[in-house]
Amino acid sequence: MTDTATVSWPRSGPWPGARRRWLSRGRRAHGGHPTDSLLLHAAVVLVVVTAPIEGYLIDLHPQLGKLPAIVLMATWAGVRIRQRRVSPAPVYLLLAGLAGIVLLSTATHLIAPFSIEYAIRWLPFLVVSALLIDIVATEVSVRVVFVAALAGASIAAVGALISVFVSGDLRAAGPLEDPNDLAYVLTAALPLATACLPAGRTVPLFWRLLPAASAVLLVAGAAVTLSRGGLLAVCAAALWLVARRNLSLRAAGGLCGAVVAVAALVWLFAGSLVTAALGQKTYIAESNIDQRLIRWRAAIEMAGTHPVLGVGPGGFRSEYLPTSHVAEIEELTPVTHNMYLEVAAELGIIGFALFIALIVGAFVYSERALRLGADRRGVVATQAALLAVVVSSVTLSEEYYLPLWSMIAVAYALxxxxxxxxDTRMTRGGR
Structure with missing residues (x-):
């Protein structure tokens, strides 16, 4: 009978002891070298933890942000060569197809100023997503990915709070240049806290409170970005978690109460700063809406005039001024502020179809995993995180950030x- 630890995390026991059991069971289950599982765990944790704080790495060195992905690729290649096995899956065809479209579109628009630069941004995410699917489907527990994502996002949230209440920024940026991007990263990690709460009465209080404390910190960090997209993402994810019974109404109420208490303290000690930030946000809100509508219309026009391969990776930036008839003379190289329209404009109909198929497939296959006996908390948390990503991306161009690709990978890996x-359907019962 297959060891159920290869399907989901244990439901009881303190986190440190459980971690040791998962690692040892993973090694026995897959028959690999004793160090293979540890190496893959370390590489995955490095990639996921550093993704939300990539800006800090780039501040240290412009190329340092690429190091975690390189480490993951090298580790995976070394382990799989030693094991002499690769586990194929249909999702790899979608990823390979999308990579092929990126390369074809880049080749077609090779002389465009941003084509190669953005192709180099696209391809590593597709490769990392494929590797995460393979690794999480075999050696690394889904919960390890969740804890790593929460840890990295919590660090980013601390940076957001410091940027506002120490540095005096009116909108938090922290490790990322754009407050909206930071809100996207924080809200994508927030639903994962519901799957990181250890079960069982013997679990120490500290391990029970840690995910809740992380959730409050993430909400506070997202709040000081003043991102409307982030707010919508939180609401969508919370509704999904409550509807799918991953989050009880009592727990949701407690989280809201904690957030209100934190907000009251912030207002008490930094009311003038909050007032100034809200005033600035209100002032620019209407112009932001008009600006994004103009860009969306330009993206739709690009997709219509270049339906097969689009205008090339990064092509929206170079084609925006002529397409919009110089609607924004002060903004020479803008982004679309809509992930879906940007992908359609830059990669064409085929690339857009493959991209949407990956996202829709992630929801479909994670639901199938639930019916096959996968842990409900992990599946629903993944779906909620992916839903937060999908909602945020309506007003943001977020295909170049890891939360999208890591949650797609986890969904397929589940x-x-x-x-x-x-055998797990007999040992745990089908759902």
Whole structure:
């Protein structure tokens, strides 16, 4: 009978002891070298933890942000060569197809000023997503990915709060240049806290409170970005978690109460700063809406005039001024502020279809994993995080950030783990 630890995390026991058991069971289950699992765990944690704080790494050195992905690729290649195995899955065809469209579109628009630069941004995310699917489907527990994502996002949230209440910024930026991007990263990690709460009465109080404290910190960090997209993402994810019973109304009420208490303290000690920030946000809100509508219309026009391969990666920036008839003379190289329209404009209909298929497939396959016996908390948390990403991306161009690709990877990996362990439906019961 297949070890159920290869499908989901244990439901009881303190986190440190459980971690040791998962690692040892993973090594026994897959028959790899004793160090393989540890190396893959370290590489995955490095990539996921550093993604929300990439800006800090770039501040240290412009190329340092690329190091975690390079480490993951090298580690995966070394381990798989030693194991002499690769586990194929249908999702790799979608990723390979999208990578092919990126390369074809880049080749077609090779002389465009941003084409190669943005192709180099696209391809590593596709490769990292494929590697995460393979690794999380075999050696690394889904919960390890969740804890790493929460840890990195919590560090970013601390940076957001410091940027406002120490540095005096009116809108938090922290490790990322754009407050909206920071809100996106924080809200994408927030639903994962519901799957990181250890179960069982023997679990120490500290381990019970840590995910809740992280959730409050993430909400506070997202709040000081003053991002409307972030607010919508939180609401969408919370409704999904409550509807799917990952978050009880009592727990949701407690979280809201904690957030209100923190907000009251902030207002008490920094009311003037909050007032100034809200005033600035209100002043620019209407112009932001008009600006984004203009860019969306330009993206739609680009997709219509270049339907097959689009205007090339990064092509929206170079084609925006002529397409919009110089609607924004002060903004020479803008972004679309809509992930879907940007992908359609830059990669064409085929690339857009493959991109949407990956996202829709992630929801479908994670639901299938649930029916095959995968842990409900992990599946629903993944879906909620991906929903937060989908909602945020309506007003943001977020295809170049890891939360999208890591949650897509986890969703497909959950299905692969469950489908490769059919005995779990008898041991745990189908859902």
């Amino acid at each position: 299905h692969l783990r469950a489908s490769r362990a059919p």
